[in-house]
Amino acid sequence: MSEFRYCKLYEEWVLYAPQRLKRPTDLDNKKDEQPGELIHDNCPFDLGKEEFTPNEITRIEQDNKWKCRVVPNMFNALSVDINLESFRDKYFEKKTGMGAHEIVIETPNHDKQIFDYDYNDFINYFSIIQQRVSNLQLDSRLAFISVFKNQGKEAGASIKHSHSQIMALPFLPKKIKDLIKHKKAYYKKTSRALLDDLVYEELQYKKNIVLSNSDFVVYCPYASRNPFEVKIVSLKKLSSLSEFTQSELSSLSDITKEFFYMFYKALGDVSFNMIINNAPYFEYDEKTKEYFRFNIEIIPRIYKYAGFELSTHMTMNVIYPNKACSVYKEKN
Numbered sequence: 001m002s003e004f005r006y007c008k009l010y011e012e013w014v015l016y017a018p019q020r021l022k023r024p025t026d027l028d029n030k031k032d033e034q035p036g037e038l039i040h041d042n043c044p045f046d047l048g049k050e051e052f053t054p055n056e057i058t059r060i061e062q063d064n065k066w067k068c069r070v071v072p073n074m075f076n077a078l079s080v081d082i083n084l085e086s087f088r089d090k091y092f093e094k095k096t097g098m099g100a101h102e103i104v105i106e107t108p109n110h111d112k113q114i115f116d117y118d119y120n121d122f123i124n125y126f127s128i129i130q131q132r133v134s135n136l137q138l139d140s141r142l143a144f145i146s147v148f149k150n151q152g153k154e155a156g157a158s159i160k161h162s163h164s165q166i167m168a169l170p171f172l173p174k175k176i177k178d179l180i181k182h183k184k185a186y187y188k189k190t191s192r193a194l195l196d197d198l199v200y201e202e203l204q205y206k207k208n209i210v211l212s213n214s215d216f217v218v219y220c221p222y223a224s225r226n227p228f229e230v231k232i233v234s235l236k237k238l239s240s241l242s243e244f245t246q247s248e249l250s251s252l253s254d255i256t257k258e259f260f261y262m263f264y265k266a267l268g269d270v271s272f273n274m275i276i277n278n279a280p281y282f283e284y285d286e287k288t289k290e291y292f293r294f295n296i297e298i299i300p301r302i303y304k305y306a307g308f309e310l311s312t313h314m315t316m317n318v319i320y321p322n323k324a325c326s327v328y329k330e331k332n
């Protein structure tokens with residue numbers, strides 16, 4: 001079973017999930033094999049293979065066929081079915097692995113990748129995540145929701161069929177706790193959200209802006225940590241997908257679709273992580289919208305983290321954001 005262990009040296013929790021070792025992979029292929037070929041015939045995410053996934057949590061249907069499903073992760077690192085308990089044995093401290101771990105199966109089509117999605121695919125994707133973000137928020141034991149997509153082997157994906165993951169934790173991870181503290185302090189001083197001000201500066205500077213519409217802006221942040229890293233930020237006072245109207249979901253789908261078209265043209269089929277940053281559940285109220293701004297991070301995994309990154313907790317970026325931005329725009 002999984003558990004959180006507290007590291008006194010770094011003052012942070014580590015999640016242990018030994019059952020994850022057993023999960024299958026179809027991306028651990030040798031050079032010449034086509035990824036996905038190995039288990040294509042028995043991929044549990046395909047249309048008609050629903051019985052091979054754990055009991056479905058929710059789905060979006062069109063013409064009596066599912067377009068998007070959410071199921072519990074079969075190799076879950078966390079479970080909502082256990083009680084949150086803490087243990088301390090002198091020096092050692094741990095908690096049970098209570099939390100949510102779900103899979104969003106983004107499409108019934110085994111070969112369709114995010115670069116191929118049409119507007120409807122994106123609407124279905126963001127709508128089903130919105131449902132889960134809102135629903136898990138009702139569980140008062142959960143403090144934080146992590147929504148992410150690992151695309152490609154270099155980004156940590158183990159199977160090819162397009163999917164995302166949702167993990168909800170019973171506490172704020174240290175990095176998030178520090179970030180929230182920083183954002184709250186900035187708001188206290190200026191009465192504005194930090195990310196709103198950063199976006200304002202980027203819009204004045206212009207050189208890092210990839211795309212924008214009336215509700216969102218897509219840009220390569222001035223001090224981005226990774227090559228070709230992009231942020232999609234809400235221009236409205238929205239802190240979580242749970243607050244989005246239908247028209248805001250539609251606007252987000254439009255700009256995300258447009259960005260992935262540019263991404264594929266500029267970089268091709270490179271591995272990336274996409275992180276959908278919603279306000280934490282912990283202390284969430286009307287005021288959250290004032291200091292926390294909804295955003296999505298897209299981080300291509302072109303260079304591996306190595307010794308420098310591990311020793312300094314600092315990243316080395318090999319391309320300036322304005323250059324990365326112009327590559328996105330030039331190729332389109």
Ligand SMILES: [Zn+2]
Nearest residue numbers: 043046110161
């Ligand atoms: Zn499949």
